[in-house]
Amino acid sequence: MPANHPPAEQVQPRGSVMRDVARLAGVSHQTVSRVLNDHPSVRDETRARVLSAMQQLNYRRNLAARTLATRRSGTLGIIGFETTLFGPASMLYGIEEAARAAGYFVSIATVQRPDRKSVLDAADRLIQQSVEGIIAIAPKPAVTSALLQVPATLACVGVGGGTDDDGVAAVRIDNAAGARLATQHLLDLGHATVHHIAGPADWPEAQERIEGWRSTLYAARAVVPPVAPQSWSAKSGYEQGQVLAKDPSVTAIFCANDHLALGLLRALHEAGRSVPQEVSVVGFDDMPESGYFLPPLTTVRQNFTELGRRSLGMLLEQIELASGVRSTEHVLLNPELIVRTSSAAP
Amino acid sequence: MPANHPPAEQVQPRGSVMRDVARLAGVSHQTVSRVLNDHPSVRDETRARVLSAMQQLNYRRNLAARTLATRRSGTLGIIGFETTLFGPASMLYGIEEAARAAGYFVSIATVQRPDRKSVLDAADRLIQQSVEGIIAIAPKPAVTSALLQVPATLACVGVGGGTDDDGVAAVRIDNAAGARLATQHLLDLGHATVHHIAGPADWPEAQERIEGWRSTLYAARAVVPPVAPQSWSAKSGYEQGQVLAKDPSVTAIFCANDHLALGLLRALHEAGRSVPQEVSVVGFDDMPESGYFLPPLTTVRQNFTELGRRSLGMLLEQIELASGVRSTEHVLLNPELIVRTSSAAP
DNA sequence: GAAACCGTTGTTATCGATCACACCTTACCG
DNA sequence: CGGTAAGGTGTGATCGATAACAACGGTTTC
Numbered sequence: 001m002p003a004n005h006p007p008a009e010q011v012q013p014r015g016s017v018m019r020d021v022a023r024l025a026g027v028s029h030q031t032v033s034r035v036l037n038d039h040p041s042v043r044d045e046t047r048a049r050v051l052s053a054m055q056q057l058n059y060r061r062n063l064a065a066r067t068l069a070t071r072r073s074g075t076l077g078i079i080g081f082e083t084t085l086f087g088p089a090s091m092l093y094g095i096e097e098a099a100r101a102a103g104y105f106v107s108i109a110t111v112q113r114p115d116r117k118s119v120l121d122a123a124d125r126l127i128q129q130s131v132e133g134i135i136a137i138a139p140k141p142a143v144t145s146a147l148l149q150v151p152a153t154l155a156c157v158g159v160g161g162g163t164d165d166d167g168v169a170a171v172r173i174d175n176a177a178g179a180r181l182a183t184q185h186l187l188d189l190g191h192a193t194v195h196h197i198a199g200p201a202d203w204p205e206a207q208e209r210i211e212g213w214r215s216t217l218y219a220a221r222a223v224v225p226p227v228a229p230q231s232w233s234a235k236s237g238y239e240q241g242q243v244l245a246k247d248p249s250v251t252a253i254f255c256a257n258d259h260l261a262l263g264l265l266r267a268l269h270e271a272g273r274s275v276p277q278e279v280s281v282v283g284f285d286d287m288p289e290s291g292y293f294l295p296p297l298t299t300v301r302q303n304f305t306e307l308g309r310r311s312l313g314m315l316l317e318q319i320e321l322a323s324g325v326r327s328t329e330h331v332l333l334n335p336e337l338i339v340r341t342s343s344a345a346p
Numbered sequence: 347m348p349a350n351h352p353p354a355e356q357v358q359p360r361g362s363v364m365r366d367v368a369r370l371a372g373v374s375h376q377t378v379s380r381v382l383n384d385h386p387s388v389r390d391e392t393r394a395r396v397l398s399a400m401q402q403l404n405y406r407r408n409l410a411a412r413t414l415a416t417r418r419s420g421t422l423g424i425i426g427f428e429t430t431l432f433g434p435a436s437m438l439y440g441i442e443e444a445a446r447a448a449g450y451f452v453s454i455a456t457v458q459r460p461d462r463k464s465v466l467d468a469a470d471r472l473i474q475q476s477v478e479g480i481i482a483i484a485p486k487p488a489v490t491s492a493l494l495q496v497p498a499t500l501a502c503v504g505v506g507g508g509t510d511d512d513g514v515a516a517v518r519i520d521n522a523a524g525a526r527l528a529t530q531h532l533l534d535l536g537h538a539t540v541h542h543i544a545g546p547a548d549w550p551e552a553q554e555r556i557e558g559w560r561s562t563l564y565a566a567r568a569v570v571p572p573v574a575p576q577s578w579s580a581k582s583g584y585e586q587g588q589v590l591a592k593d594p595s596v597t598a599i600f601c602a603n604d605h606l607a608l609g610l611l612r613a614l615h616e617a618g619r620s621v622p623q624e625v626s627v628v629g630f631d632d633m634p635e636s637g638y639f640l641p642p643l644t645t646v647r648q649n650f651t652e653l654g655r656r657s658l659g660m661l662l663e664q665i666e667l668a669s670g671v672r673s674t675e676h677v678l679l680n681p682e683l684i685v686r687t688s689s690a691a692p
Numbered sequence: 693g694a695a696a697c698c699g700t701t702g703t704t705a706t707c708g709a710t711c712a713c714a715c716c717t718t719a720c721c722g
Numbered sequence: 723c724g725g726t727a728a729g730g731t732g733t734g735a736t737c738g739a740t741a742a743c744a745a746c747g748g749t750t751t752c
Contacts, residue, residue, distance in 0.1 A: 015497070017738055028702045033740060041699055063474050064419065065738035067410035068707045075453075075475070083442075084651075089435040096429075096456050105475055107421075107453045110442050128409050129421070129451055151361075234638035262638045269640050292580035292608045294615050294640045305430075363708055374732045379710060387730055411708035414737045 016057035025053035036061060063105075067130055075105040076315065077126030079136040079143070081114050086287050087304050088137050091159060094308020095135055102316055107131060114139055114162070119146035127154070133315045138162040139203060144170065152326055155318035159311040161205030169318065169327040171311040175205050178300040178335035179212025182254045182282045184220075185298070185337055189345045191252035191280065193222040197240050197264060199256035201229040209256050209284065232256070237263025245271035251279055251346045258283040258290045261297055265342070269294070276344035286338055296340035307333060362403035371399035382407060409451075413476055421451040422661065423472030425482040425489070427460050432633050433650050434483050437505060440654025441481055448662055453477060460485055460508070465492035473500070479661045484508040485549060490516065498672055501664035505657040507551030515664065515673040517657040521551050524646040524681035525558025528600045528628040530566075531644070531683055535691045537598035537626065539568040543586050543610060545602040547575040555602050555630065578602070583609025591617035597625055597692045604629040604636045607643055611688070615640070622690035632684055642686035653679060 022029040027046060034042050035050040042050075053059075067073040076099055082088050092108070099106045107129055109122035119136065123146070126134055133155035138144050140162035147156045148167045156168055163170030186194045196213045199206030210227060217224045230236040237260030244250050245268050255261040261283035265275060273279050275295055283290060286301035310331060318327050368375040373392060380388050381396040388396075399405075413419040422445055428434050438454070445452045453475055455468035465482065469492070472480055479501035484490050486508035493502045494513045502514055509516030532540045542559045545552030556573060563570045576582040583606030590596050591614050601607040607629035611621060619625050621641055629636060632647035656677060664673050 019738085029739085030703080030741095031701065034701090037740085041701085043700065046700080060470070060474055062414070062476070062738050064410045064413035064476055065707090066740075068408070068414055068709085068738080069740040071707075073410065084432065084436045084439050086430065086432070086435075089432075090430045093430050093456065096454060100455070100471075105453060105471065106455075107451060108442060109446070109452075110439065124406070125446075125451065128406055130408070130410055234635060238638060259635065259638075262635055266638050266640055266642075289580060289605065289608055289635065292584065292605075292612050294612055296612075365708085375709085376711090376732060377730090380731090383710085387728090389730065392730080408708050411737090412710075414708080414739085415710040417737075 016059045017062065018059075020057055021050065021053045021059050024057065025049045071130075073105075073130040073132060074103065075107055075129060075131050076312075077123075077129065077131035077134045078106060078108045079119060079122045079126070079134060080108055080110040081137045081139060081143070083110055083137075087285065087302065090304030091137060091308035091311070094305035095312045096308075097305075098309045098312040102312070104132075104316075114143050116142050116146040116149075119143050120149060123147070123150050127151075133157070133319050135159060135311050135315055138170070139205065141165055141204065144168045155315055156326065157311045157315045157318070159307055161203060161208070163330070164204060166328055167326070169314050169329045171307055171314060171331045171333065173302050173307065173333045173335050175208035175335075176212035176215070178284060178302070179209040179254070180216045181335065181337045182284065182300050183213045183216040185339070186252040186254065186280055186282060186343060187216070187220050187222065189252075189280065189343060191346050193217060193225065194252045194254050195225045195244060195250050196227050197237055197244075197253060197255045197260045198227040198229040199232050199260070203232075206232075206256055213254055232259055234259045234263035234266075236260060238267045240264070241267025242271070245273050245279075252282075252343075253279060254282045254284075256284055258285045258287045258297060258299055261290075261299070261342075262293060265293055265295075265297075275342050280343040280346070282343055284335075291340060293342070295342045298340045298343040299338050301336045301338050303333065303336075362405050363408065364405075366403055367396065367399045367405050370403065371395045417476075419451075419476040419478060420449065421453055421475060421477050422658075423469075423475065423477035423480045424452060424454045425465060425468045425472070425480060426454055426456040427483050427485060427489070429456055429483075433631065433648065436650035437483060437654035437657070440651035441658045442654075443651075444655045444658040448658070450478075450662075460489050462488050462492045465489050466495060469493070469496050473497070479503070479665050481505060481657050481661055484516075485551065487511055487550065490514045501661055502672065503657045503661045503664070505653055507549065507554070509676070510550060512674055513672070515660055515675045517653055517660060517677045517679065519648050519653065519679045519681050521554035521681075522558035522561070524630060524648070525555040525600070526562045527681065527683045528630065528644075528646050529559045529562040531685070532598040532600065532626055532628060532689060533562070533566050533568065535598075535626065535689060537692050539563060539571065540598045540600050541571045541590060541596050542573050543583055543590075543599060543601045543606045544573045544575040545578050545606070549578075552578075552602055559600055578605055580605045580609035580612075582606060584613045586610070587613025588617070591619050591625075598628075598689075599625060600628045600630075602630055604631045604633045604643060604645055607636075607645070607688075608639060611639060611641075611643075621688050626689040626692070628689055630681075637686060639688070641688045644686045644689040645684050647682045647684050649679065649682075 018029045018032045022032045035047050096106045109125050111118040111122050135157050138158040138160045144158040144165040158168050158170040163172050183194050241264035283297045283299035286299045290297040364375045364378045368378045442452050455471050457464040457468050481503050484504040484506045490504040490511040504514050504516040509518050529540050587610035629643050629645035632645045636643040
């Protein structure tokens, strides 16, 4: 049920509307509308008169009226999760930028938890605004599966790790490939095996990175050390790092993200184990700061902005195709290994 | 001039509208509207019938129509700058959360550069959407001064460092106070003076931090070392750090933000100067990672989320007061010193 | 010379809500 | 018992745009 606002006595001051422009230009409002919509059959001289009138009156077309008449709002919705983090924030940025370029407006709805109810709630708010499509930042499958519940004629795209669900179009990076890149890099340097500090067990992205890491070790016939998934935080990296630091056989560690790596670096430092001389470390994400860690972090770069742009591209495709059937296309982007100084031969 | 979208043949499927609900409930559309708007004079039994009809039809009120009729959109606009950074991203989050709680929708428009033209452009896009108010993330004065150009009846609030301008309501943190906190902390530890790695010279926030730092040194009759403002980046901190590291008289350094501090820490480490034994370092911002730097960074915390919430509060006040005159209230939030291990007695 | 057509323009209905006002009960009062 | 007030409900106009169609002068076509 939509909220009702407290009354604001003063309404927005009535700016100029199409009638005013029409009167000033000496034409009908419909002609003004034609100029506005680039209709071909308007005489150049008439068009010029109208345009000048619009300029004089500082006319701005009323989107609400247009939406009502056309049943198209020119607005896209984003369902965001943990948007204070660098990754989601960058996706958001990429989406907005691309949307603006395509002439769309962007409305956002954040969710506290990536569960079905919150997502449906957010989607509802967006639908009320007549958005023409929704992009959901979807770290967990619950998000995309919730998207299946929204009216099937509404274009939807999921972006992020939790987009396994086949019913919804999605863009994601290839987490397993990224993990393979990192692991193989360390093996190639000559490490006997690679330890892994994983992300939380219930996150698909964390699972996929474990998968990629594990399969690479298998292929190389290397020992597969145990993992103890906890969270994505530097704290967790620090704590697990303290344990690993005690084990002299550990020479290479791949972290599921850069925050974990940061915590790990601190733990190794405190334990007196130098990086990369004694232990090599590789992260995942490539945050802006990662190049300035001590030592600068070798990591797997996700191009979040590109992720955002691509998802917007897919959404527009769906909208403009308007087949009515929802696309279920999945796009997998390849991450890139950024080698810095935290990794070296043993 | 608004962009026109390529035609999407298929329009949104017509969901149920007020007429449908009215028919099913056996009342007039006006009565449905009354129920929707909590009008007192509806018999309980009628209200119940209407509500049940709405539920059966999964009715959702059309915001565009409502906006057209009431001239109120229930939407607020945000003009964002560098929203991928932790600070702006957190403000955005705080705003959205508070807006949702207050029953408002949020639409966003980002700008590439914080200059007059870009801001007016963004404001224009928001005005087209009939937003009832605008919050601008305003790192530079050009932003708020641009806000003065938007119709005076539209509520506006600036948030951030560039909000000196007296014509616009604003929320900001007290940068000078933060700098004093940091500088005094270092002096209190027993350092003879404090060096400063500043932010870029054309940013008010950087200037205010310089001011706070300098005035504290004056008051303590300490030597005021020169500053060489460059950028906000870790790279800049690294480069300036390399210079400072060579000077054995330098024992305490206050950085204008945590990124600079990160770069500095690396430079000090590479120069073999230990922190905090030989050199103390204090940052500004308190990013989530700062507690895991090597060593954990003493820093000045800005509560960005709170900044966002407060700015939204002020905006709502303006909207709901609707005095027509724009508020010019300024709110200054106090930052907080977070002491970790990067600072110690010389 | 009538019919068909074109480019250009105006007229009227429409989108889905709210608002102002009219209408009908019922109740209460003098 | 009639008049007024108040509660509950319906009717029609309205917000500002677009859509559909009609109208008009001037060709072109048969």
